[in-house]
Amino acid sequence: MSVKSRIHQKIAVIGLGTFGASLAKELTAAGIQVLAIDKSLRLVDEISDFVDHAVCLDSKDTEALEQNGIHRVDAAAVCIGDSFQETVMVTLKLLEMKVPRVLARAAGESEAQILNRIGAHEVMFIEKEMGKHWANLIARPGALEDFEVSRNYSIVRIHPHPNWVGRSLSELRLPKQHGLTVLGFYQEERFKLVEGPDSRLELSNDLLVIGHHQDIDRFFADRVKEEKSQKQKTQEAEDTSQGRS
Template sequence: MNKDYAVIGLGRFGGSIVRELIELEMDVLAVDIDENRVNEYVDIATQAVIGDTTEETVLKDLGLGNFDNVIVAIGDNIQSSILTTLLLKDLGVKQVSVKAQNDYHARVLEKIGADYVIHPERDMGRRIAHKLASSSVLDYLELSDEHSIVEIMAQEKLADNSLLDLDIRAEYGVSVIAIKRGDDIIVSPDPTVNIKEDDILIVIGNDDDLTRFEKSLINN
């Protein structure tokens, strides 16, 4: 896929995406209707321009139809977000990722063809809640509406047992896909390998099953 990216909307969320993509050595076109915001990214992004992306002529002049990846990170103006997304898809952009303000906004974005709808506040809220609820949970990554990956610190209950002994998959319906042990990562671990205290288990599964597994660690 083309390594050229465009980010529309340079608030806190869009700006952080620009900075991270630049760190990853991607070429990034940064766009915002606000001149002051654009000026902040003149020396950061590959190119930073002022533009009203609800105008089709502006999108065409910027050549956005030639981009494979466009992130719409427009802040509170839902109408502008929706219209920009619609125009980008009409121009043939392959991957349009859009920040949603709420579930209604997300449903509209999905209906008009957004390829990936981002819920930054909701997703961060979930990650924080899982980490606060259990001291064993180190990180939480949502894969879809129903499936996630969780990093769990192996504490006393799990230590000195093998995956075969614990029978986690049969008991909870989740799978340990890797174990971090210090600087080493054991991918697709052998079920007979003993878990050590402070190992980090990478666990994938349905959200309800993961929650049951997390609760079992809290309650024991």
């Protein structure tokens, strides 16, 4: 992944065992600020030279989390491996604290079902997908799947931007503007190859695109910038409206 094309994101990684430590290092390598958290001082010391900030605390402690800036992160990955009960408790706490994106580690389908039911935004199956793969997905908000096909290229499944709905592929000009080539799209989970540049998108049409890592990173960086700008404008409008009333 290209560090130069990154915007400033801050990700919390909670639980610094083998998977959590790998994830924290890969995110740092991608140019992302990492807040690494574990209750083991030894694990915190081992990761401290590889991340922006590492802290030893009980992740169930709301006050300690707030004091260390959990409310300022863009996402949090719960990577606790020795206690599923603690994973559930920490996931719930992060959701209550309104962390925008909460990912949680599951060891199997039964755990995944529970995490989905309590509201985790994404579930990480660490037996199948290890640190680098999940670092890609976390670093590229909006990417639903990410497959590295060579040292320089990836295939990514993305959800269409609302502004794309009803427009044709030729109108979007993804190859020229973003360096991304559309391979096809999903319709009710069935994949269809692109029939031509006049194919129009619906909100339910996830796209499968291929591109150079730098172009993909730049695309998602621009997308996050736009989303943050839109949220800021919405918040300012709400504040102005409340001030008038």
